[in-house]
Amino acid sequence: MIPNIGISENHLQKTNSILSIILSDEMTIYIKTRKFHWNVAGESFMELHQLFEKQYNELEAIIDTIAERIGKLGNKTIGTMIEFSLLSRIVEHPNKYPVQKAMLSELLSDHETITIELRKDIAICTNETKDAGTADMLTIMMQQHEAIIWILRRYLNH
DSSP states (O other): OOOSSSSSSHHHHHHHHHHHHHHHHHHHHHHHHHHHHHHHHHTTTTHHHHHHHHHHHHHHHHHHHHHHHHHHTOOOOOOHHHHHHHHOOOOOOOOOOOHHHHHHHHHHHHHHHHHHHHHHHHHHHIIOOOOOHHHHHHHHHHHHHHHHHHHHHHHHHH
16 A cells, blocks of 8 residues: 555655665675674774674664665565665675775775765655655664764774
């Protein structure tokens, strides 16, 4: 059933498409962060192990918010790894286990990519689909990614 909330069916579908891509990005970086949490080693093991755990918990909350928003807009939420991998703008690197600095650099780059894409998605939701609720939600998510970027950059002295 299409919700009667002042957004046209076409705009709801466009927003759903955007949200499905964002959900895929978030799931991909969530999985990468978990992988790094499981595989980090070296002098700062415990600190980075805990940092990655904190970050994947934050990402898990973001993921749930996106999935629920899709449902609120009257759509079904994708939920398989194949669907996520087909839509994600984040690149995975199977069978690669980077060292600490490379883990941090890769996550930094991925969070920057997500932030750049969220800015574009916010503009579409604001100007094209007229979905202020989704635009506001994405703005909060973008700020969460900016905070993670700040922390990762500090580790890398960028």
